[in-house]
Amino acid sequence: MIISHVVALSNNNVIGVNNNLPWNLKTDLSHFKKYTTNKVIVMGRKTYESIGRPLPNRINYVVSKTIDQIEGAHVFTSTESAINNARDYCIKNSLNEIVVIGGGFLFRDTLSVTNKLVLTRVDCDIDGDVFYPEIDLSNWLEKDSISFSKDADNDYDFIVSTYEKVK
Ligand SMILES: NC(=O)c1ccc[n+]([C@@H]2O[C@H](COP(=O)([O-])OP(=O)(O)OC[C@H]3O[C@@H](n4cnc5c(N)ncnc54)[C@H](OP(=O)(O)O)[C@@H]3O)[C@@H](O)[C@H]2O)c1
Numbered sequence: 001m002i003i004s005h006v007v008a009l010s011n012n013n014v015i016g017v018n019n020n021l022p023w024n025l026k027t028d029l030s031h032f033k034k035y036t037t038n039k040v041i042v043m044g045r046k047t048y049e050s051i052g053r054p055l056p057n058r059i060n061y062v063v064s065k066t067i068d069q070i071e072g073a074h075v076f077t078s079t080e081s082a083i084n085n086a087r088d089y090c091i092k093n094s095l096n097e098i099v100v101i102g103g104g105f106l107f108r109d110t111l112s113v114t115n116k117l118v119l120t121r122v123d124c125d126i127d128g129d130v131f132y133p134e135i136d137l138s139n140w141l142e143k144d145s146i147s148f149s150k151d152a153d154n155d156y157d158f159i160v161s162t163y164e165k166v167k
Contacts, residue, residue, distance in 0.1 A: 001087055002097040003113050006035055007132055008120035008158070014128030016103055019050045022128050026153035028120050031160055032101075035118060040086045040098045044106040048073070061086055063106060079109040104130040111135075115165040123157040139166050 008028055009015050016022065037057050045064035054060040054072035061082045062073050069075055076082035086098045100110045111133055117140065140163035147159045 001090060002116050003083070003110065004097060004099050004116035004118055005107055005110070005114050006032060006099055006101055006118045007107060008032075008122055009132040010122050010124050010126045010128070012125045013131045013134065014126050015107075015132050016050075016130035017126075017128040019046055021050075022126050023122060023124070023155045024153075025120070025122065025155060025158060027148055028122075028154070028158060028160070031120070036099050036101065038095075040089060040095065041101045042079075042082050042086060042098060042106065042110070043101045044103050047101065047103040047106070050103075059086075059089065063109075079106060083110065083113060104132070108133050117161075117163040119161050119163070121159045121161065123159075124155075137163065140164065141166055 007015060008025065010022070014022055040059040040061060041055065042061040042063065045062055045067055048062045054070065060073035062070055062075050063079050063082050064075055065077050067075060074085070076085060083098065090096060090098060100106055100114065143162045143164055145159055145161040148154060148157065150157050
């Protein structure tokens with residue numbers, strides 16, 4: 001089973017500010033949509049609230065101890081129970097990937113079970129209040145990398161890189 005992180009982070013590891021993304025990167029949002037469509041996505045309650053609705057054409061899992069139920073999403077009181085349930089769901093439905101989509105709490109909670117990283121490195125140093133954990137990439141193998149340039153739809157240059165964990 002692949003358990004991945006899909007995350008956009010600045011040079012100083014910022015991923016969020018005021019419960020929102022710190023940038024507009026339309027092309028990266030298209031990449032996010034394409035990568036996650038038809039997969040199980042797991043997110044923290046704050047990320048769910050920031051998005052504001054279950055994402056269509058994906059199986060939405062939300063981790064929260066304060067919200068019991070969300071129409072169109074499955075809610076779990078612990079990260080472990082969400083991941084375990086997602087594994088069972090994938091096996092039953094012939095799916096092979098669980099995508100953790102944030103935020104900071106969920107990325108930290110799932111780092112030890114994650115075996116794939118899809119990192120969007122946004123070329124900026126920026127103020128924020130939520131950070132991606134520091135990762136020692138010596139245990140990871142880069143599989144591919146694509147560069148994108150700042151333009152009218154994208155606030156900064158960015159690179160999307162995929163890594164797989166070395167066993
Ligand atoms: N740049 C990116 O790629 C990216 C991706 C996603 C999010 N973000 C940003 O990240 C920020 C949100 O991240 P965040 O770290 O503040 O919050 P988060 O991880 O989205 O959600 C935190 C909440 O999840 C629940 N939770 C997390 N771990 C739990 C556990 N082990 N057991 C039970 N519940 C748990 C708790 O909800 P309850 O309080 O309800 O119990 C907790 O308050 C926003 O700014 C968002 O825009 C950025």
